[in-house]
Amino acid sequence: DQQVKQNSPSLSVQEGRISILNCDYTNSMFDYFLWYKKYPAEGPTFLISISSIKDKNEDGRFTVFLNKSAKHLSLHIVPSQPGDSAVYFCAARSQTGANNLFFGTGTRLTVIP
Amino acid sequence: EAQVTQNPRYLITVTGKKLTVTCSQNMNHEYMSWYRQDPGLGLRQIYYSMNVEVTDKGDVPEGYKVSRKEKRNFPLILESPSPNQTSLYFCASRTGLANYGYTFGSGTRLTVV
Secondary structure, eight states, rough: OSSSEEEOOOEEEETTOOEEEEEEOOOOTEEEEEEEEOTTTTOOOOEEEEETTSSEEEEEEEEEEEEEETEEEEEESSSSOOOGGEEEEEEETTTEEEEEEEEOOOOEEEEEO | OOOOOOOOOEEOOOOOOEEEEEEEESSOOOOOEEEEEEEEEEEEEEEEEEEETEEOOSSSTTTOEOOOOSSOOOOEEEEEEGGGGGGEEEEEEEEEEETTEEOOOOEEEEEOO
């Protein structure tokens, strides 16, 4: 059973606009959430993380929001750039299994110039 | 350059022929892990290691073996590969800091015929 879900397989956004990628989870024991970006023929690259005790973390153009009551997090990219076109994976770490990351199935973001 | 190196990048083999995928990291990371990526399933952890000679099963360990004799190396062994092990494999490593994600290698695409 998928504990981390990304229900949108793809998203297209105009350059300069905001990209919002969503992620839902089911396990209340998750204590860290991470976003990874993946280009073709490369491994996933760590982008940004957030602890479960926070509701927002910002790093340049990337902001992650966490809504614990809804078990939902989102990644905002502002402004979107063509180089942001990639597959984005949401991942979560459980307090009880700190060495495992549970990944979503990914969302392919296309930023249109 | 800090990196995780895995070899080979591509491998086609026949059912039952033992193979090893190598993984090496130069960041002195304690934790190492193997994941496989399959369409519609995201990335799933196969095995992980917390340090030298300390390994444990992830979510999908059946048909795989690992060893951690040195801190930098974490090979993945398929004693008798089967077609359902055709997948994209990623090795990853990280420090013990909680909010740091794994650093991933570039991947090994394995086809078992």
